[in-house]
Amino acid sequence: MVETSASGTARTAGTxxxxxxxxxxxxxxxxxxxxxxxxxxxxxxxxxxxxVITVLGxxxxxxxxxxxxLLMFSQxxxxxxxxxxxxxxxxxxxxxxxxxxxxxxGSMDVLGGRMRDGSFDILLVRPAPVLAQVAADHFALxxxxxxxxxxxxxxxxxxxxxxxxTAAKVLLVPMMLVSGGVIFCALFVAGAAFQFLAQDAAExxxxxxxxxxxxxxxxxxxxxKDFVRGVTFLLPLAFVNWVPAAYVLERPYxxxxxxxxxxxxxxxxxxxxxxxxxxxxxxxRSYRSTGS
Amino acid sequence: MADTNxxxxxxxxxxxxxxxxxxxxxxxxDVRKKTGFLKRERRxxxxxxxxxxxVPRGEMVGYIGPNGAGKSTTIKMLTGILTPSGGRLRVAGIxxxxxxxxxxxxxxxxxGQRTTLWWDLPLLDSYxxxxxxxxxxxxxxxxxxxxxxxxxxxxALLDVPVRQLxxxxxxxxxxxxxxxxxxxxxxxxxPTIGLDVISKARVREFLRExxxxxxxxxxxxxxxxxxxxxxxxxxxVIDHGRLMYDGPLAGLHEVGDSERVLVVDLERELPPIEVPxxxxxxxxxxxxxxxxxxxxxxxxxxxxVAAEYPLVDLSVREPDIExxxxxxxxxxxxxxxx
Ligand SMILES: Nc1ncnc2c1ncn2[C@@H]1O[C@H](COP(=O)(O)OP(=O)(O)OP(=O)(O)O)[C@@H](O)[C@H]1O
Ligand SMILES: [Mg+2]
Numbered sequence: 001m002v003e004t005s006a007s008g009t010a011r012t013a014g015t016x017x018x019x020x021x022x023x024x025x026x027x028x029x030x031x032x033x034x035x036x037x038x039x040x041x042x043x044x045x046x047x048x049x050x051x052v053i054t055v056l057g058x059x060x061x062x063x064x065x066x067x068x069x070l071l072m073f074s075q076x077x078x079x080x081x082x083x084x085x086x087x088x089x090x091x092x093x094x095x096x097x098x099x100x101x102x103x104x105x106g107s108m109d110v111l112g113g114r115m116r117d118g119s120f121d122i123l124l125v126r127p128a129p130v131l132a133q134v135a136a137d138h139f140a141l142x143x144x145x146x147x148x149x150x151x152x153x154x155x156x157x158x159x160x161x162x163x164x165x166t167a168a169k170v171l172l173v174p175m176m177l178v179s180g181g182v183i184f185c186a187l188f189v190a191g192a193a194f195q196f197l198a199q200d201a202a203e204x205x206x207x208x209x210x211x212x213x214x215x216x217x218x219x220x221x222x223x224x225k226d227f228v229r230g231v232t233f234l235l236p237l238a239f240v241n242w243v244p245a246a247y248v249l250e251r252p253y254x255x256x257x258x259x260x261x262x263x264x265x266x267x268x269x270x271x272x273x274x275x276x277x278x279x280x281x282x283x284x285r286s287y288r289s290t291g292s
Numbered sequence: 293m294a295d296t297n298x299x300x301x302x303x304x305x306x307x308x309x310x311x312x313x314x315x316x317x318x319x320x321x322d323v324r325k326k327t328g329f330l331k332r333e334r335r336x337x338x339x340x341x342x343x344x345x346x347v348p349r350g351e352m353v354g355y356i357g358p359n360g361a362g363k364s365t366t367i368k369m370l371t372g373i374l375t376p377s378g379g380r381l382r383v384a385g386i387x388x389x390x391x392x393x394x395x396x397x398x399x400x401x402x403x404g405q406r407t408t409l410w411w412d413l414p415l416l417d418s419y420x421x422x423x424x425x426x427x428x429x430x431x432x433x434x435x436x437x438x439x440x441x442x443x444x445x446x447x448a449l450l451d452v453p454v455r456q457l458x459x460x461x462x463x464x465x466x467x468x469x470x471x472x473x474x475x476x477x478x479x480x481x482x483p484t485i486g487l488d489v490i491s492k493a494r495v496r497e498f499l500r501e502x503x504x505x506x507x508x509x510x511x512x513x514x515x516x517x518x519x520x521x522x523x524x525x526x527x528x529v530i531d532h533g534r535l536m537y538d539g540p541l542a543g544l545h546e547v548g549d550s551e552r553v554l555v556v557d558l559e560r561e562l563p564p565i566e567v568p569x570x571x572x573x574x575x576x577x578x579x580x581x582x583x584x585x586x587x588x589x590x591x592x593x594x595x596x597v598a599a600e601y602p603l604v605d606l607s608v609r610e611p612d613i614e615x616x617x618x619x620x621x622x623x624x625x626x627x628x629x630x
Contacts, residue, residue: 035424043412046453122408124373127396128425285375288321289368291360 025129032128037139044140051142058145065217066091066153080221085161086249091217092154093173093241097180098213099147105185107138108192109202116199118290131280134192161249169248172262179265180240184209186272189280196283212237220246220254228254239268310346311477311509312370317343317379319365319533339365341533342379349476350507352499354524354541356514362533363513367479370511371401384476397426400470404482407462408469409454415465416450419472426473433472440468443498460491467495471502478502480512484519496522517610551583553609554593559602567596578604586610 044051069091073084082090111134114120123133163169191205198204212235220228220242232238232255246253247262319340324332340362347353355363368374369381372388372395381388386395409418423433441447444464449457457465463483470478480499484492500523502508514520520527520541527544529537537544554570557579564572570584570593584593590608597603 032425035421039410039413039417039421042417043410046412117406118403119406121368121373121403122406124392125371125396125399125401126408126425127393129393287374289374291364 029129029132032132033136035128036133036136040136040139041141044142054140054142055145058142059149062095062146062149065095065214066149069217080219082219082221082249082251083162085157086251087217087219088153088157089161089249090219090241090245092150092152092157093176093180093245094213094216095150096147096154097150097177097240098184098209099143099150100177100181101184101188101209102146103143105135105188106143107136107140108134108188109195109205110138111192112195112199112202115195115287116290120287121289124287130284131189135189163248163250168263172244172248175263175265176241176244179269182269183237183240183265183272184212186269186276187212189273189276193276193279193283196286208235212240216241219251221251223254225254232257236268236272239265309348311349311384312345312347312511313380313382314346314366315344315380317366317369317381318377319362319369319374320377338533340369340376340530343530343533343535344379345528345535345538347509347511349509350503351526352503352510352524353512354514354520354527355511355530356517356520356527357530357536361530363530364481365533366530367401367481367511367513371395371399371479397473398476400473400475400478402463402466402470402478402480402483404463404480404485407454407466409462409465411455412453414451414453415446415457418454418465418469419450422469422472428473432474436472436474437468440471443501444468445494460487463487463491463495464498467498471508474506475508477509477511480510482513482515484514484516492516492519499523552586552588552590554582554584554590554597555607555609556580556582556597556601556603557605559604562601565597565601567593567600 066088069079069087070084072079073087077083079087111120114123114134114137123130126133158173187209188205191201191208194205195201215223215231216237220231220238223231228238228242232243243253243257244262244265245251247259317340318338321337321339323335323337325335326332343362343366355366357363365374369376370383370388372390372392375389383395384398386398388395409415410421419437422428423430428436441450444467446464446468449461449465454462454465467480467483478499483499484495487495496519499510499512503510503523510523512519512523525540527537527539527541528535529544553573556565559578561578562580564575565580565582567582569588570582572580573583574581582593582597584590594606597606
């Protein structure tokens with residue numbers, strides 16, 4: 001609607017190529033994301049050996065997470081009342097959902113650096129949505145390592161866990177992965193928005209995202225009630241896996257939640273996205289570049 | 293549409309073909325300074341203070357001023373990177389900060405201090421990205437690329453990773469990247485910073501051709517007065533966020549009431565030369581420095597010195613832009629007081 005005001009101005013022959021605005025905003029964003037991610041993949045390929053090493057390293061480091069849990073279970077039979085396959089189920093869901101978000105939005109912590117050195121300005125003069133450009137910034141395929149590892153654990157858990165599968169329970173598994181991934185994405189975006197206020201806040205963001213996925217790998221029953229309350233209602237990470245998984249595994253959740261709460265993850269994810277989007281826009285509006 | 297003799301302040305220029313329009317544009321930064329442990333002082337910096345000007349299509353304008361004058365801030369507002377704190381700003385009829393991505397298709401930007409090129413990839417890869425991101429039609433892209441590669445002498449560099457390019461090569465690469473999509477206006481923020489004489493000459497030559505052949509509007513900031521002398525029919529001087537002068541470069545010396553310096557080497561040490569209106573500002577053995585009004589002819593002065601004194605050698609120093617501006621600013625302040 002704003003555009004009508006400008007349509008009166010004559011355009012020179014030089015730009016007669018027509019309005020380059022096909023598709024929706026989301027389509028534009030996706031396209032920009034693909035283009036920029038492609039450039040980063042190609043950049044990383046120029047250091048071929050280091051690329052292979054980082055992929056392997058990534059697999060190994062994330063794998064150690066799970067080894068820690070295995071070691072724990074060599075000493076005890078259950079953790080907070082949950083068996084090894086059940087904890088593996090939690091772990092697989094959390095790691096895969098986080099891995100998806102980490103792959104697609106995981107580099108947003110470089111935003112602060114870009115603002116400090118002024119290179120963020122360059123992104124702003126390109127004809128593409130900034131959020132898509134920032135999300136695709138430093139895109140790295142090595143992050144597939146984390147997803148691979150999460151999926152492996154999840155598959156093992158699904159094969160060994162003792163569950164009476166119903167249609168609803170089966171449906172919940174992909175729902176958790178998608179909603180969980182989206183919730184983590186929203187967290188990344190919110191963290192990025194926060195960097196407009198504090199440009200060295202990348203560590204804060206990482207504490208929430210990486211910290212979040214780690215705590216979700218353990219049963220909610222090992223944490224204090226107040227903490228679980230916070231993770232359920234305040235920063236609703238519990239909807240990534242805890243709440244729906246408790247339903248699937250028929251485990252009591254530390255808090256009194258109705259049965260249908262297990263199906264709320266998509267809604268929670270949508271709300272998170274909306275809030276993160278607002279935060280991002282507010283942050284972007286407050287951007288002030290650098291003095292040199 | 294170039295230089296009609298109209299006063300730039302009249303409204304006539306505004307409705308004919310104004311491509312860039314600023315009306316009372318301001319930018320105020322809130323700066324917080326740490327003054328002690330947990331103590332902070334808030335201060336406001338008026339980086340741009342009520343600036344108004346218009347630039348018609350096809351003009352080449354130099355935008356100069358001392359460090360911290362507000363040049364980069366102005367360019368950032370013109371490109372939509374920063375939102376003005378006040379005033380009205382239009383580029384091609386578009387409000388830059390509100391419709392940044394739409395405007396992006398019509399403008400090209402080169403920041404001398406940063407690059408849009410991909411560090412680890414061959415130069416050509418960056419251009420391919422521009423091709424797709426700006427949705428440049430294939431034929432157009434190829435035609436533009438060929439022309440830019442030729443004019444900016446890039447053919448040997450296309451396959452070289454950007455991180456291996458020298459500063460001058462990278463700058464040329466950046467300029468080409470900013471022009472592949474046929475922008476109607478090109479902003480350059482210190483495009484010649486750090487370049488050697490030959491690279492500077494090449495960049496200037498290129499910009500002149502771009503402006504002449506394509507009619508691209510060009511706005512450039514620089515600290516190199518020669519950039520302005522060789523390229524711009526019009527110069528704007530800004531200091532402390534205020535527009536101090538807007539007109540041809542020649543007029544700047546008059547307005548600034550500046551002085552040039554004639555350096556003469558005499559055969560021997562002599563008492564200070566007397567050739568009014570020039571006055572001796574410094575004596576060092578047989579060498580003397582004479583300041584004289586910039587508007588005065590140097591030839592006449594030289595002839596007089598040569599006639600009356602045993603002259604061995606001489607040179608004329610043009611006033612550097614910072615001095616001119618400093619003088620202008622002092623004058624402005626004086627006027628404000630009286
Ligand atoms: N992001 C910012 N935050 C705070 N102050 C800023 C910011 N950007 C610029 N300033 C201040 O605004 C003023 C104008 O800065 P600007 O970068 O526009 O100057 P400039 O004319 O480009 O100078 P230079 O020739 O040194 O590049 C300076 O006083 C600067 O300190
Ligand atoms: Mg500057």
